[in-house]
Amino acid sequence: MDSRVGVAVAAAVAVVGPGRPPAVGITPPPTYRFASMRKLFSAVFAAILLLIWSAPAFADEPEYPEYTGEEFQALYEFAVANTLPNLDAPNGLYQITGDEELDDRIWTLAFERGYVLRPTATGDLGRADGVNMQPQAADAWRALKTEARSVGMGFVVSSAYRSPQAQRTQFLTKLQGTSDKAIDLALTWYSVPGTSKHHGGYALDFRYRSGTFGEFRSTKDYAWLQEDNFAIPKTYGLIPSYPDDVASQGPNPEPWEFVWVGTGLVQCGLPQSFVSVPGPASAVLSDIEKCPGGMGLVEPPPWLGNP
């Protein structure tokens, strides 16, 4: 037991005292019972005060700062540029429809929405729930899943790593026409090949096995995940991928998608000098020593962001 908790308990016992049990067979007079109650109340009051005083003793667990949507985005950009292993630079602009003019228009509209080129996974991928993903993401998911199941949450990972080729196929099935309106509608939810965070293998899509992504926001599982600024996913190094309060991040906000950036980065935030990367990057540095990037100026790789 922590020493301060011990002090609190000992103090409470001291106030209550060993007690003065009435003699067997004799009902104590009402005044005695009243005095006992008063003693009990003051003991409980003292114990509560002491427990409040000793509360910091329970704060040994690592603390995770609160982040805005833009700061979550900045954490991911920082991780991609500096700390996430097994990533390769993007290959440039992929062919999408085969019609050069239409592809140009799609790319223009995609960049206008805030899509950026994303790196692709290299090396051996891990696997969890029958889905390929980076090994660190797989470990995080298994740990999160154990906690989720222990409190009755049944969501699964339905998608993680996706190649640009698979992304192209998916995008084409969602593109219903060649007008700007049709293109923008597809871009609302579907990345063009080369711009999906799934290419890196650190992005996970959650949903019920029988449910759709659209339904996920209104599930108790999502309520559990987003509670207290995503407190539970953060303890596994997972953060929201397309948070609610961010404009122009490519697709509309996606409550079902999370990305692994590692617990160290989530704990420390970003160096203040990390400002030269496309997208929002103004997260707060809370603990310099813990930061993988330290306080030095972070040079993002030239391929990060739009060409």
Ligand SMILES: [Zn+2]
């Ligand atoms: Zn996704």
